[in-house]
Amino acid sequence: MQTVKMVVTGPFSAGKTEFIRSVSEIDVVATERKISSDSERAVKQATTVAMDFGRITVDEDLVLYLFGTPGQKRFDFMWEILSEGMLGFIVMVDSTRPETFREARSILETFRAYAPTPYVVAANKQDVDDAWELEDMRHALRLDGKVKLLPCVATDKDTVKNVLLELLYSILAEMEGNEK
Amino acid sequence: MALRGNLRDFTVTQLLNLINLAHKTGTLVIEAPNEVAKVSFRDGKLSYAQIGQDDGHLASILHKTSRLTTGQLRAIQLRATHVSDKELGLLLINAGHMTQDDILSSLQSYFTDMVRRLFTWIEGSFRFENDMMPPPDRITVRLDLENLIIEGARQLREFEQLQDEIPSLEMALRFTERPGSNLQKMNLSVEEWRVVSYISPKNTIQQIASAAKMGDMEIRRIVYGLIQAGLVEVVRPDGAAPVQERARPAIPVQNREEQKSLVNRLITRIRSI
Numbered sequence: 502m503q504t505v506k507m508v509v510t511g512p513f514s515a516g517k518t519e520f521i522r523s524v525s526e527i528d529v530v531a532t533e534r535k536i537s538s539d540s541e542r543a544v545k546q547a548t549t550v551a552m553d554f555g556r557i558t559v560d561e562d563l564v565l566y567l568f569g570t571p572g573q574k575r576f577d578f579m580w581e582i583l584s585e586g587m588l589g590f591i592v593m594v595d596s597t598r599p600e601t602f603r604e605a606r607s608i609l610e611t612f613r614a615y616a617p618t619p620y621v622v623a624a625n626k627q628d629v630d631d632a633w634e635l636e637d638m639r640h641a642l643r644l645d646g647k648v649k650l651l652p653c654v655a656t657d658k659d660t661v662k663n664v665l666l667e668l669l670y671s672i673l674a675e676m677e678g679n680e681k
Numbered sequence: 682m683a684l685r686g687n688l689r690d691f692t693v694t695q696l697l698n699l700i701n702l703a704h705k706t707g708t709l710v711i712e713a714p715n716e717v718a719k720v721s722f723r724d725g726k727l728s729y730a731q732i733g734q735d736d737g738h739l740a741s742i743l744h745k746t747s748r749l750t751t752g753q754l755r756a757i758q759l760r761a762t763h764v765s766d767k768e769l770g771l772l773l774i775n776a777g778h779m780t781q782d783d784i785l786s787s788l789q790s791y792f793t794d795m796v797r798r799l800f801t802w803i804e805g806s807f808r809f810e811n812d813m814m815p816p817p818d819r820i821t822v823r824l825d826l827e828n829l830i831i832e833g834a835r836q837l838r839e840f841e842q843l844q845d846e847i848p849s850l851e852m853a854l855r856f857t858e859r860p861g862s863n864l865q866k867m868n869l870s871v872e873e874w875r876v877v878s879y880i881s882p883k884n885t886i887q888q889i890a891s892a893a894k895m896g897d898m899e900i901r902r903i904v905y906g907l908i909q910a911g912l913v914e915v916v917r918p919d920g921a922a923p924v925q926e927r928a929r930p931a932i933p934v935q936n937r938e939e940q941k942s943l944v945n946r947l948i949t950r951i952r953s954i
Binding site (some may be wrong): 503506524557558559560563565588594599600602603606607610630631632633634636637658662664665669670672673676677 | 683685687689690691695698699702703771787843846848932937940941943944945946947948950951952954
């Protein structure tokens with residue numbers, strides 16, 4: 502049996518757990534705890550303290566695992582461990598919370614330093630009125646024009662599938678680029 | 682959709698940078714605890730600005746920039762109440778009282794000062810209204826934002842924020858290839874020019890700081906300003922060790938065709954979910 506993994510990362514409450522839950526064939530093994538800090542509790546009631554874990558069986562020989570990183574900064578020691586051996590990674594950003602963009606950029610830079618694998622950025626909650634436009638987010642996140650910034654609604658399976666597919670297309674393109 | 686937020690998360694300098702890079706057209710409305718500012722842009726260039734109770738009329742602006750005396754202002758306000766700014770401008774030019782350049786330079790100087798005032802605002806909310814533009818009778822200008830962005834960056838004093846913006850001094854800088862960014866048009870200080878002269882993918886920011894005899898805070902502030910103005914970008918230095926490959930391969934097969942086949946199987950599976 503071959504296994505490959507992708508990592509879903511991003512700031513606290515960006516929608517990583519919902520993203521994995523939308524496509525995982527098993528109930529996501531989410532290690533969520535009640536939040537102790539007042540400011541964080543205002544955003545959500547529970548957060549991922551270790552990692553989320555989802556699975557997609559491709560065939561009898563191949564399984565894809567999706568790992569969600571803990572969003573809170575104090576668990577960033579887990580990031581390097583989770584990034585080891587990943588096929589690629591997804592940075593989730595909540596389009597309605599510009600106060601998290603700087604942290605998202607910092608997480609992206611950290612993961613790029615850990616592993617030179619392809620990645621995409623998923624702009625979550627694009628269905629909400631308060632969401633920033635993708636091009637504004639691209640500038641605020643200082644993303645190069647070549648980086649894929651994709652609209653996403655973490656609870657909508659189709660947009661989640663699209664994000665995963667775009668990441669896989671990038672992985673394939675990089676393989677083909679390396680051949681030349 | 683909304684471009685809105687809080688000045689605690691996005692400084693005025695960062696907003697100007699975003700508007701400049703995205704060539705945005707519309708009005709940035711900033712609501713501070715005691716005042717409201719409305720700054721309009723066309724294609725990413727400063728077009729018009731108004732803060733608080735200022736009426737923003739040409740006559741008031743010309744008075745504030747010492748082109749009209751208080752008596753002249755009062756006469757215009759009393760006797761030319763139905764004259765638009767554009768008509769007033771033409772009347773003043775035709776009367777030989779001032780030239781078109783005088784009017785435009787007064788407006789540019791006034792609007793620039795308005796934006797400079799905003800750099801001190803650290804509390805308040807902002808929103809960008811794509812459909813809001815100054816009233817059509819007002820005279821607008823077209824001012825590049827890069828110099829204002831550099832000025833705004835010079836005023837950033839928070840070391841923690843600078844550290845967030847430029848986390849590592851071991852990275853290098855290179856000039857962006859963005860069309861429209863023109864170093865010759867920039868009003869750079871001596872220190873900024875000194876940093877610019879060392880910019881090369883071969884030099885880390887730390888090395889530039891040493892060569893230019895600058896501390897961490899000073900080099901970060903200057904580099905931050907150059908990044909915000911869209912002149913440079915951070916890159917991995919030439920000759921730096923490549924990112925370490927993981928001991929465990931990401932794809933559990935060695936052969937290139939097998940790797941591609943594996944990714945294609947993943948694609949097929951995800952499509953079928």
